Amino acid sequence: MHEMAICESIMQVMEDQAKQQDFQHVSALRLEIGPFAGVELEALRFSFDVVTRGTLAEGCQLEVIETEARAWCLPCAKDFHVDERFDPCPDCGSYQMQVTAGEELRIKDMEVN
Ligand SMILES: [Zn+2]
Structure with missing residues (x-):
């Protein structure tokens, strides 16, 4: 389940940011996810709860913003x-x-305290 790996890298980013910006807790996180990112949202939410348990992001509210897909x-x-x-033009x-x-999956912003 690669959602778990995604959440682990998000967790890594939050920990790095916490060190750099000196905050203790992440209360909310907003993610931008494209329809082709290959992410199962239910699995992502589940993994996020598991990965953040007992960390600085415990109980963090995960908000997902689904972005629009475009092609040229x-x-x-x-x-x-x-x-x-695979829709035609x-x-x-x-x-x-x-x-x-x-195909994007990125952290838009987070609320910290
Ligand atoms: Zn065309």
Whole structure:
């Protein structure tokens, strides 16, 4: 389950930040996750609770912001919104496109005290 590994790296970031910025507790964390990040949200929330238990982020509220996926069509040279990774271009029907957004998984911000 790679959600566990994701939460462990998030935990690492929070610990590093705590040292650098001298805070004791993370009360809320906001994550931006794209639809193609390959993350199961239920599994992520479960892993987050497990990983943060007994740490500076114990009881931390996890807020997930789902971002929009976009792709770039090569024949049209246009950028458009996609729901599914292998959807064709809505203008020309081409499959020659590159996903430009939707695979991200990043910490947007956190509330600390
Ligand atoms: Zn097109």
